Amino acid sequence: MARDRPGPQGRKQLNKNQIFKRDRVRNARTIRAEAVNFDDHKTPGNESKRDLSESGGMLQINDFISSREYEIKQLQLAMHKSKTAGCTRIFQALPRAMRRRTASHNVKRIPKRMRSRALREMMKNDQEITAKGKSNKGKNGLTTSQLYRAKMSVQLLRLVGKSTSMQLALPEEITASGCHLRTKIRRLRKFIKAGNRDRPQCNNKLGSYDNSAVNRLAPLPRGRIKYLKRQKFFTWLPTHIWNAKRSHMMKRWGYHLAWSPTQKCFRATHRIGGNVSTSDGVLCMDTSFYGTMLISGVGLVQAVSALTAKRALRKKYRDSKTWFEGLAYDVKDTSIILGPLELLWVDENLVLLRLHPAIYTTVFSALRNTFHDDVSIQDCRFALGSIVLKGAKSLAALSSILRSSDQCRSFEQLKSVARVADQSVFPQRTMFAFMCVDPRHLGAPRSITDPRIPTADDIINLQTNFPQEEVAHVLIKLCDPHARNESYKNQQTLKELAQRRRELLGNDPKEGLKNFIPYIADKDPAFPLLIIRRPQNDDWLVIMPWFWLMPLWFQLNRVSRVHNVGLRQVQQLRYERRSLYFPDDYPFTAIGYAENSLYKREAASAKWNRKPPSKRVNFEKIINMHRDHVPAYSGEMGDYFSCDWKLLQILRNGIKYLERNGEIKLCSPERTTQFDANGARSINVINDIFELYKDLSKHESGDTPPICLSNNYVNESSQKSAQLSITETPLQVMPISCTYLERGRSRDNARIYQIPEEHLDYWKRLDKGIFRANGKLEHKVQHPLPSVTDLIGFVTSGSYHLGEGRSVANGYIDAEAASKQSSKYVVIRNVGTNVYRLASWSHVSL
Structure with a gap:
């Protein structure tokens, strides 16, 4: 084939295909304009006034917009055309979530509006088209x-x-x-x-049954035989197969959970789940791994009082049925915190309790052993499922897939406020409960047509006209195992629903096009459903029977702008709200301490060991970290891969012990380490404290957290030796949130230092800014280094906050050292570095 000859001006001539593409892009980006004569737009009686005056007259906005209406429409049209002008194939114009190379041949994977063009392109290129409605059988004729x-x-x-x-x-x-x-x-x-004859009898073809137990733990749910061996130790949630295709999975706490979607979603999570003004979608997650138990009996009040330290007995929780979010305590020792807890008083004799799976069995066993004769506990871990939604369209998405089986005031209230995007306007007790129709009766999600815009009266009616009796009736059914099992009666398969839809379309096309299979009370099932707003998390919790979760989940993810998330996104949202995430940000609990010192430490250590020596940080040879040095250690302080709370406990308690006995010295060159008659190390200088830490780190690896909350510590009056008082007295800490005042990014396990009084003026001056002669901000400044005794805490969660535009860190510091500070300034140093960043801290309430 001959090459194209250059044109008359030395440029290469374009072929027909290149000219076609260039003209298409040029036409898409061309914005047409219309010449307007402003004299024609004068209004009668105001002929002397002009829309635009050369002398700077007044601009008539309405006339100007109407005159430029054509240009505005052309600008919008050009923006829409130029978006897809460079796409040569239909699969290049797909939504971001559907761009998969493995599915580029499957016409059924793309929106219907694009299928005709995709078929033409595939036939043009002799590409194989996946047959629709045919089973993919092999050569032997088997599926x-x-x-x-x-x-x-x-x-x-x-x-x-x-x-x-x-x-x-x-x-x-x-x-x-x-x-x-x-x-x-x-x-x-x-x-x-x-x-298999001993298995429970089902009243439906789908194999749905109520899997609960009274005063004992319920057995694991039986799944498909094909996947039985994979669920021997880790239970699958109802949405496991759906999530396994779209998310990275992890095995924790006896469940196989979604960790994070395979798609990058850090910014999308911030925009949708963060500020309401920027939110235009919904984030949803299957939270059925949270254990649910129902407690009743004569000892109910005593059990709830011991478990929540009497907080859940307040009138607004017990009488007004407000959702309780707080901490769970050991029923025998209220100074021991187990973790977060959620509670709802169904009635005077029944309480619904939701717990994290890490502490569920501990609380269940403690309640059974302590109140075994006074309370009855129903284990509903595998009987009640739940979904959490967060975002401006949460109620709108739910209202587009849910329909009530009968006339219900609570469902009418849901419809009246479904279009409200700002969740902060709802009252603290916002709850919807009704008997719901099978969501699969809807062929596709359809929003409820309500032309009326929600007003303030609709929000007030949620509190003033709360349907107490209707909600209580639905909650009783939700908590009754026989009612849950009855809700599965005649639960239909997808084939049966499709057959009913075809018959409806054939008998009466007008009724069939309404996209809804009519509900028949004697034939179709209905299940109890609870939608409740959680004030602390600012999201919506949906609770339903276990085997009704999957039909609702499929319909929910068909709504536009609904995105599934995992545990990583939940932690990000908690971080951006400056609240604590369990168990990573709860080191004062046994589960949180094990998460930090065992699981996360092993993962970070294994990642560091996999690197070659030339590519990994040598923590022992880091210099210029502190202004002073003690012989007991070299390089990084404490454990390199975790927040070393044991070091913080020994260091801060040792400094307090030395302050009570006299002057603090780093080391004593005139004498070596001394021991008492019992062989215990004498604590005389700071170096002895680090030697004591090295001795304990070789032998001791207890599960008891060495720290406790400052408002939850009980002082022991027993006399102890110096070494025992330093190592066994829990250090009182307080949770804080630190905001960087200069550039830099905090990492997990970063060290938090207090600012000495002699350096405080310098850091305050740095906060205002140190500028160069040309007026630019100077970043390369030699900061004064803190001492080894200025370590007061660690960062448990550190990252870049998209809302703040800077780094934010959550952590814990010594409560006594924080009370002595004259300012709210600290300096933070990441592990393995010698760079300090200034930050301001504020207290975080639990």
Whole structure:
């Protein structure tokens, strides 16, 4: 093929395809304008006034906008066209969430409005088109599921033939030599079916049943036999298969959970789940791994009082049925905090309790052992499922997929406020409860057509006209195992619903086009559903029976601008609200302390060990970290891969001990370390404190947290030796949130130092800014270094805050050292560095 010859002006001539593409882009970016004669737009009686005057007259806004209406529409049209002008294939114009190379051949994976063009492009390129409505059978005529079953049967039979113990366990006729393969398979299936007769009887074709237990832990939910071996130690949530295709998964606390979507979503999470003014969608997560238990009995008040330190007995929680969010305490010792707790008084004799799975079994066992004769506990971990929604469209998304089975005031209230985007305007007790129709009755999500805009009266009616009796009736059904099991009666399959939809469309096309299968009370099931607002988290919690979660989840994710998230995004949202996330930000609890010193430490240590020596930080050779030095350590202080709370406890308690006994010295060059008659190390200088820490770190690895909250510590009056008082007295800490006042980014496990009095003026001057001669801000300044004794805390969660535009860190500092500070300034240093950043701190309430 001959090359294109240069044009008359030395430029290469373009072929027809290149000219077509250039003209298409040029036409898309062309904005047409219309010449307007302003004299034609004079209004009668005001001929002397002009829209635009050369002498700077008054601009008539209405006339000017109407005259430029054509240009504004052309600008919007050009912006819309130029967005997809460079796309040569339809798969390049797909939404961001659907851009997958593996699905670029499947027409069913793209929106319907794009399928005709996709078919033309695929036929033009002789690309294979996936047939619609046909099963993907192999060469042997079997589907994938049939092939899997056949292979598994052959493998089981081979295993039976090799294992003598399995042959003895089976009937004699199955292992007979004259038995054919099909006969063996048939008899094996009968044998398996006979062994499953003890399973609960279901009142539906989907196998849904209520899996709860009274005064004992409920058994694990039985799943499909195909995935039975994978759920031996870690239970799958109802949405596991859906999430496993779209998220990174992790195994924790006995569940297989979604950690984070495979798509990058840090900014999207901030925009949707953060400020209401920027939110235009919904973030949803399956939170069924949170354990739910129902407590009743004569000892209910005593049990709730001991578990919540009498906080949940207040009138607004017990009488007004407000959702309680607080801390769970040990029922025998209120000074021991277990973790966060959520509670709802259903009635005077029944309480609904939600707990994190890390502390669920601990609380369950403690209540049974302490109040075994006075309370009755119903384990509903696998009987009640829940979904959490956050974002401006949360109620709008729910109202587009939910329909009430009968006339209900609570559902009418939901419809009246569904279009309210600002969640902060809702009262503290905002709750909706009604009997819900199967969400699959809707062919597609459809918003409730209510032309009336919500007013302040609708918000006030949520509190003044609260339907107490209707909500209580639904809550009783939600907490009753027989009512939950009855809600599964006649639960239909997708094929049955599709058949009803086809019959409806054939008999009455007008009714069929309404996109809703009519609810028949005698035939169709209805289930109790609770929607409640959580004030502290500023989100919505939806609670329903376990096997109704999946139909609702599928319909919810068909709503536009609904995104699924994982535990990582939940932690990000808590971080951006400057609140604590369990268990990472709860080091004063046993679970939080183990999370920091065991799980996260092992992960960080393994990541560091995988790197070659030339590519990893040598923590022992970091210099210029402090203004002074003690012989007991070199390089980084404490554990490199975690927040070393044991070091902080020994250091701060040791400094307080030395302050009571006289002057503090770093080391004593005239004498070595001394020991008393019992062999315990004498504490005389700071170096002895670090030597004591090194001795304990070699032998001791207790599970008891060495720190406690400042307002939850009980002082012990027993006399102890110096070493025991330093190592066994818990250090009182307080949670804080630090905001960087200069550039830089905080990391997890960063060290927090107090500012000495002699350096305070310098850091205050740095806060106002140190400028160069040309007026620019000077960043490369030599900061004064703190002392080793100025360490007062650690950062548990540190990252970049998109809302603040700077780094923000959550952590804990010594409460006594914080009370002595004259300013709210600290300096923070990341692990493995010698760079200090100035930050201001504020107290975080639990």
